[in-house]
Amino acid sequence: MTEEKLARKANAAFFNPMGPSYSQQVNTWSTRIVDKMSFDEHKTYADAVKSCRFYFRHEPIVWSVITKMTDLAINDLVVKTEGSVTKTEKQIFEALSRDMLQFFRKCALEYLTTGLVVPEITFTRIGQKEIRDKGVQRINSMLYPTDMWLRDAKDIEIKRPFITSKESYFLIIPEEAVWFIKTGGEYPDGSKDIELYKEIVRLYPDLYVK
Secondary structure: OHHHHHHHHHOOOOOOOOOOOHHHHHOOOOOOHHHOHHHHHOOOOOHHHHHHHHHHOOOOHHHHHHHHHHHHHHOOOOOOOOOOOHHHHHHHHHHHHHHHHHHHHHHHHHHHHHHHOOEEEEEEEEHHHHHOOOOOOOOOOEEEEEEEOOOOOHHHEEEEOOOOOOEEEOOOOHHHHHHHOOOEEEOOOOEEHHHHHHHHHHHHHHHHHO
């Protein structure tokens, strides 16, 4: 789906489910806020995402419906592995299900709000103590998802090449991040985070600027 189509679909989602008098009854919107929305002027997917999130935060019915759908869809992960895996493997699956449940909720909420989910998961080798804390026995070291987060959908640019039907997705690097990388770990306000800079260089060497 092209960026233009995504924007049109997002625009179409802005309706008042209770009729024109609903906003007046509950006083959800102020005149100043409504004047700034300009729902019909979304030219990019990023603009539509910004408005969708604003609408989600300010419209109580939309907030209630989306959060309830998320709760119903992502409520528990049951590991059924009787006879197919070892006891230790089952313990690993159960530990993963506990740790990833909240992340799945975030993914579902993001998808229902913006229509695009770009997850990032970092795997780190953990030791015996952390493994035992997760209820896993018999192994003393393993790779485990220790950091799970979502990229901001408005930082994703969607393009459709003229020679294929598949869209291309590009990550827009914020200006603050560009400054941080070019200065070797310094923020625009002068503060520094060298450890974070080294981690970015390790994970994304193509972003490194000499």
